[in-house]
Amino acid sequence: MNNGLAGTTLRVNLTTGEIKRFPTDEKLFRRWHGGRGVIAKLLYDEVPRNADPFGPENIFIVNVGIMSGCYIPSGSKTEFGSISPLTNGHGDSNMGGHLGPMLKFAGYDMLIFTGISPKPVFLYIDNDTVELRDAAKYWGIGSLDCEEQLKKDLGEDFEIATIGPAGENGVLFSCITHDFGRQAGRTGQGTVMGSKKLKAIAVRGNRSILVHDLEALKKQVAEIIQRTKKHPNMEPWQKYGTSFFIRWSNDNAVLPAYNFKTTYYEDVGKIDGDQLIEHCLITHKACFGCWMNCGKYTKAVVEGRPVVHLEGPEYETAATCGSNLGMKDINHVAYINWMMDNLGMDSMSGGGVTAFAMECFEKGFITKEDLEGYTLKWGSLDDVEHFLDMVVHKRGIGEWFAGGSKRAAEKIGKGSEKFAMQVKGQEMSGYDGRWAPGMLLSYMTADIGAHHNRSWTITVDMAEGRESVEGRAKIVVYLQHIRPLFDTWCICRLFWGELDISPEEIVESLNHITGWGITVDEALRTSEMIWNLTRCHYLERNRDIGRVFDYPPARSWEEKIPSGPGKGKGVTKEQVEKMLDEYYEARGWDENGNPTREVLVDLELDFAADNLEKIGFLGKPIPGGVPPIRGEKYKPKAF
Amino acid sequence: MVIYLKAGSKLRERLKPDIDYYTRRIETEEGKTIKEILADIGINPALVAFVYTSGKVKGLHYIPSDGQSITLQPPVAGG
Numbered sequence A: 001m002n003n004g005l006a007g008t009t010l011r012v013n014l015t016t017g018e019i020k021r022f023p024t025d026e027k028l029f030r031r032w033h034g035g036r037g038v039i040a041k042l043l044y045d046e047v048p049r050n051a052d053p054f055g056p057e058n059i060f061i062v063n064v065g066i067m068s069g070c071y072i073p074s075g076s077k078t079e080f081g082s083i084s085p086l087t088n089g090h091g092d093s094n095m096g097g098h099l100g101p102m103l104k105f106a107g108y109d110m111l112i113f114t115g116i117s118p119k120p121v122f123l124y125i126d127n128d129t130v131e132l133r134d135a136a137k138y139w140g141i142g143s144l145d146c147e148e149q150l151k152k153d154l155g156e157d158f159e160i161a162t163i164g165p166a167g168e169n170g171v172l173f174s175c176i177t178h179d180f181g182r183q184a185g186r187t188g189q190g191t192v193m194g195s196k197k198l199k200a201i202a203v204r205g206n207r208s209i210l211v212h213d214l215e216a217l218k219k220q221v222a223e224i225i226q227r228t229k230k231h232p233n234m235e236p237w238q239k240y241g242t243s244f245f246i247r248w249s250n251d252n253a254v255l256p257a258y259n260f261k262t263t264y265y266e267d268v269g270k271i272d273g274d275q276l277i278e279h280c281l282i283t284h285k286a287c288f289g290c291w292m293n294c295g296k297y298t299k300a301v302v303e304g305r306p307v308v309h310l311e312g313p314e315y316e317t318a319a320t321c322g323s324n325l326g327m328k329d330i331n332h333v334a335y336i337n338w339m340m341d342n343l344g345m346d347s348m349s350g351g352g353v354t355a356f357a358m359e360c361f362e363k364g365f366i367t368k369e370d371l372e373g374y375t376l377k378w379g380s381l382d383d384v385e386h387f388l389d390m391v392v393h394k395r396g397i398g399e400w401f402a403g404g405s406k407r408a409a410e411k412i413g414k415g416s417e418k419f420a421m422q423v424k425g426q427e428m429s430g431y432d433g434r435w436a437p438g439m440l441l442s443y444m445t446a447d448i449g450a451h452h453n454r455s456w457t458i459t460v461d462m463a464e465g466r467e468s469v470e471g472r473a474k475i476v477v478y479l480q481h482i483r484p485l486f487d488t489w490c491i492c493r494l495f496w497g498e499l500d501i502s503p504e505e506i507v508e509s510l511n512h513i514t515g516w517g518i519t520v521d522e523a524l525r526t527s528e529m530i531w532n533l534t535r536c537h538y539l540e541r542n543r544d545i546g547r548v549f550d551y552p553p554a555r556s557w558e559e560k561i562p563s564g565p566g567k568g569k570g571v572t573k574e575q576v577e578k579m580l581d582e583y584y585e586a587r588g589w590d591e592n593g594n595p596t597r598e599v600l601v602d603l604e605l606d607f608a609a610d611n612l613e614k615i616g617f618l619g620k621p622i623p624g625g626v627p628p629i630r631g632e633k634y635k636p637k638a639f
Numbered sequence B: 001m002v003i004y005l006k007a008g009s010k011l012r013e014r015l016k017p018d019i020d021y022y023t024r025r026i027e028t029e030e031g032k033t034i035k036e037i038l039a040d041i042g043i044n045p046a047l048v049a050f051v052y053t054s055g056k057v058k059g060l061h062y063i064p065s066d067g068q069s070i071t072l073q074p075p076v077a078g079g
Ligand code: SF4
Pocket: A074, A076, A096, A097, A285, A286, A287, A288, A290, A291, A292, A293, A294, A295, A492, A493, A494, A495, B079
């Protein structure tokens, strides 16, 4: 195979312990481009619509995509997918590090796990040796501790992905951890691993990956190396990573503080990038094939607690577990980051759920009695530590919060759903969209619930006018096509995006690797196809019109920003509705947010149109036909 | 006095470099902050997250001196 693929797919039946090898389906990869695309198609085809995400019929997929592990910059990503227990829809999440490349070096493009193991196991791969091994010794220990132990037991040269106690215990926002600090955090992929009693994956390999035109690829990459070395963004990224953007977010009224009550954090100077570099940084860290090394390996030093080591906090965690919890010391934020990592919780959802609980405590909706005698006050590390312990072990009301803020609000009632800051069950990332309407729309319409990586529009909102929602939908549609391509090809968006490597150049690399000879337009069309398929899948599983799933919590329009540079700003409910109308129109869906047959047929998804029609959620035909300008032609000036 | 502003990615187009691919020579007055200088040349300061000079990050209230070279860093979504 001279196309970037390693050649073999493994199917692991965890119920029976049977492991089967198949030649990787090249046609499937060609059509869906690997990573998120292949995952979307397999989940759609193989998981029955009524399957319980915790049940044996849910499948768990590890997909390394086409470009990961190849001779290109930052070909480091691994994509995970299964039906999300958090959103009950298509779920995918990815991480950097070295796992994906190593899987390819061992000969594997994809691992597909089915069933449920009768006892805890881990998958051991050493080139051709593939075994399910007993994980009793590792079950119950933290993600980071487990990785360390497995490296001691198997060898330093194994790349390892683990889950923590959160995943084992069914906390719905559990993550997968690798390389002592890289996480596939979103959509509860660690939860699904835990439900299958799969504690870890350990892999070692030493084979080569063959590509279509190595000489052309080498020439192109050599040029990119020389160019990016001189790029003005390179040195600041290498030194500081993403943590420095927190002050900018605060100055520009998008930083969530105190469970998204406001966008101004008065103590931002205590948790920002300066503090991280001064008090916590040990060294810089990079993923496979990357010289941008945005990872910051750090320590958290908190009196009365052991010194702990971690990667981060990067921007998202500094926001969701820092300002959003009212923390006033970077070491405390780093300590919370470490706790979440070792417990195996997504720090974005973990921060969002904790902030929601803090506000419930402040309002008297939960009490000291509910919290086993503890309080849950803004800025208290002791309180957060105790609360997370209740959540991870599902003790008392900890069980409510282990289901995420949406489910916890359903238990608590009293109007708390208005400030459970999530969409489709998944907590928002580290940006408030009230005065960045495109960002709010990005959260509302993301196929996996509120997550920034599908579309991030804040600078576009600033450039186009923050008071207006006009035209934002088309920008969001464009971004929802271009950005997920990185998760499809399994390369890092930060490296390629921030160092001025154009989409045309990325596609050129892809062509050198695969020999496909495709254009950016074709890639965007594939991304649109994937987006429509995950939407259909969501509707087929959740059986309602699409629009009902696309609203943010009422705080987003009922409460104006109360303090700081954004004081008094915020969208209205009418603007939220208008953005949804424009978004559906831009996608060629009907006003209920249901995909129409015209668009699905245009994208060769006739089978999905038939399935939606059978259950009564196919969109009504659009008067005048399908809009011809979806995708690339929506490319806004700002890009 | 003269300073040299550098920018890549989306900011580069707004900066309109004239010395090399990334750099623009700016004549300005002593004592002005970066924020003021950006406003003078028609760049919305909100589109700059921070500046980077001599290996250090500085805020937009930083006051540059004659001959200094300064990189403008655009904001970006976290990982
Ligand atoms: S830019 Fe950062 S996240 Fe991306 S590959 Fe490099 S080190 Fe990893």
